[in-house]
Amino acid sequence: MHTYRIGDAAALLGVSADTVRRLVDGGKLTAERDDMGHRIIPGPALAAYARQLHRMERESTVSSARNRLSGIVTDVRLGDVSAQVEIQAGPFRVVATVSRESAEELRLEPGVPAVAVIKSTNVVVERP
Numbered sequence: 001m002h003t004y005r006i007g008d009a010a011a012l013l014g015v016s017a018d019t020v021r022r023l024v025d026g027g028k029l030t031a032e033r034d035d036m037g038h039r040i041i042p043g044p045a046l047a048a049y050a051r052q053l054h055r056m057e058r059e060s061t062v063s064s065a066r067n068r069l070s071g072i073v074t075d076v077r078l079g080d081v082s083a084q085v086e087i088q089a090g091p092f093r094v095v096a097t098v099s100r101e102s103a104e105e106l107r108l109e110p111g112v113p114a115v116a117v118i119k120s121t122n123v124v125v126e127r128p
Contacts, residue, residue, distance in 0.1 A: 002043035009041045014090030067118040
């Protein structure tokens with residue numbers, strides 16, 4: 001079974017290590033101690049918590065798309081017909097091309113919150 005140190009779990013969840021410690025202390029996330037006495041999070045427990053977070057986030061939307069990355073707009077480049085929009089979603093940078101009309105209608109500009117909704121027929125999965 002794969003396990004995660006507190007900092008690694010925090011990076012995967014997009015939160016601080018202190019937040020993960022509070023989740024463990026509050027009983028919302030299971031942790032064990034390794035041979036050195038450090039807290040480690042079992043992979044299945046971290047996956048279950050992440051799934052639970054995703055379900056809570058999804059309850060407010062009605063869409064067939066399941067890949068939703070909440071973040072903040074960091075850059076918008078308007079062209080004649082299209083716009084390039086950059087969103088920082090936790091540790092992830094998402095770049096999308098949308099119509100200029102959509103970008104203007106959504107009033108996209110650096111600093112506003114946005115959700116990148118991704119629906120793809122081809123996804124590549126890698127292991128680090």
